[in-house]
Amino acid sequence: MAFLDNLIGADGEIRLYKFDGKSLPAPIFNYDYDKNSTKVCFLDLETTGLDKKEDKIIELAVKVAAIDKQSGELIGILDEYQSFEDPKEPINEKATRVNGITNEMVQDQSIDWEAVSAILNQADIIVAHNAAFDRAFMDRYLPISQDKVWACSFNDIDWENRGFNSRGQEPLCIWHGFYFDSHRAMSDVDALIHLVTHDTYVTDKPIMELIDNASKPVYKISAIGSPYETKDALKAREYSWNGEDRYWWKNINLDEVENEKEWLSEIVYGGSFQGTVLEIVITDKYK
Structure with missing residues (x-):
């Protein structure tokens, strides 16, 4: 494990605290923060399963934070919303074991999608810890999501470079000295805000790296027609199938594009690059 140095006491013990979000600033609704802040909407969903096309949202939480553009400090909370959603079908036991949400808890509950749309509209970017998962559901439910810039605190922060060997939200929070009630939407949101704005970082807060990367396009490189025998090398290099x-x-x-093309040319194609490179604009990331 890679606990922050200041968490380790003189006796070698590490003491964790439970974070429940109460220390975050109270929301100041309709407050107009100046141009020196970035408005970040932190979002988390709980769903009936992992199928992005068929499963349904059963809980949503969003919280818009104003982040100082120069320091990454959390200035304040601009808006927030949370609600259950009745999927109109039984929640399977596996999902309930993960998030603790039962059929009784969601019965006759519904998300106010107009309110959620208004909250998302005021944000400069939307952040989730697994943005590809959350965005797939939100794009199905809410048209405005399809046109927003999404960022991922799992992928858009180089946690390994910061000394952590896992990018999961729970271990990262523990290594930063706190734990939380995971897999409940607002609890996850509050913990994520606390993590990426953590006061241990005097400079170079994780939220600053995330915001910076959110403004950059990414490039999808595809090993089209790669020989079957190269699959292990591709998998080891973190390609997806x-x-x-x-x-x-x-x-x-x-x-990274030119180096990756060279690697594919040598290892996969035996001399000349035969794949494709496609620029993904910032509003299409994590779709």
Whole structure:
């Protein structure tokens, strides 16, 4: 494990505290923060399962935070909303074991999607810890989501470079000295805000790295027609398999494109690059 140095006492013990969000600033609704802040909507969903096309949202939480553009300090909370949603079908036991949400808890409950749309509309970016998952559901439910800039605190922060060997939200929070009631939407949102604005970071707060990366396009490089025997090398290099169209791919930054093409040329194609590189604009990231 990679606990922050200041968490380790003189006796070698590490003391964790439970974070319940109460220390975050209280929302100041309709307050007009100046141009020196970035408005970040932190979002979390609980769903009936992992199928992005078929499963349904059963809980949503959003909280818009004003982040100082120069320091990354949390200035204040602009808006928030949370609600259950009745999926109109039984919640399977596996989902309930993960998030603790039962059929009785969601019965006759509904999300006010007009209110959620208004909250998302005021944000500069939307952040989730697994943005590809949450965005897939939100794009189905709410048209405004499809046009917003999404960022991912799992992928858009180089946690390994910061000394952590896991990018999961729960271990990251523990390594920063706190734990929380995970897999409940607002609890996850509050913990994520606390994590990326953590006061241990005097400079270079994780939220600053995330906001910076949110403004950059990414490039999808695809190993079209790669020989079967290269699959292990591609997998080891963190390519993902597109089972529908049957090719390996991954997203990279602009400064990585030429090196990646060279690697594919040598290891996969035996001399010349035969894949494709597609720029993904910032509003299409994590779709």
